[in-house]
Amino acid sequence: MNKDNYLKVVVAEDEYMVLMGIKEMVEELGHEIIGEATNGKKAVEITLKEKPDLLIIDINMPVLDGIDAIKKINELYPMPSIVVTGYYNKELIDRAKKAGAFSYLVKPIDEKDLQPAIEMASARFEEFLSLRKELQETQAAFEARKYIEKAKGILMDKYNIKESQAMKTLQKKSRNNNKKLVVTAKEIIKADKLLQIDE
Structure with a gap:
């Protein structure tokens, strides 16, 4: 992994086994996990405290759902995020995009899907920053x-x-x-x- 592509990542997932699986894949891709959360509220707190390069968050989270968590985070600290969902739902994905998600993954997550999702989220975020600066x-x-x-x-x-x-x-x-x-x-x-x- 090129050092330039190394990312600090926060993972938010309420299913323990899925959380562990995502963590392992992220680390295998050469990135570092700097925080993990099992509910949306905690995800917001950890992300705003740690200020990672990327957030990977499940849509269906207890206390605060993943989409609302992304929205809250982006209001204070815009950053790239990937939403994870149990099944493809266009309405949910559109909601996630409006909240500021830059990519999505459907469970079960595979490392070959995770890598391009991370690259896409990072690239789209760079594009967003460039457009915002221009504006x-x-x-x-x-x-x-x-x-x-x-x-x-x-x-x-x-x-x-x-x-x-x-x-x-x-x-x-x-x-x-x-x-x-x-x-x-x-x-x-x-x-x-x-x-x-x-x-």
Whole structure:
């Protein structure tokens, strides 16, 4: 097993023999078990405490079912998870996906099924993180654009200049102060508000 692919794993399963079987297979694949739980509530507690690289959890868990456990975990610590089910049920699998599961396994679990499920969950999670980052950057760019446009408007009114000249003034001020354009724009907006109060 490539050290880069080594994962710290939490397993949550209420059937002892199945739990032991999953643990053994995970370890045989070169990963480390850092926590185990026999009910959904405990799975949430252990996962949030240990912060593993992967959670393998049965859907039908006592106290709190596996899907609700994944949902709770992902609200606080998004991470890849694999749901385990006794039989294929499209409705349950769809619910699990919505909660944030990235792969699923149907019992009895086989090592040849576990390996691709782990790889799929990890790959989908990386994809999810990449998309989330892209979305956050797009949102940040959109927010920055709003501040820059507002600051340009203030400069155009104040100095009776055209938009292109206002942008050049903003860029020059940003360079001179060694600050990001959006930071300079916010400062101009703030200064303008203070002037309006003083008036």
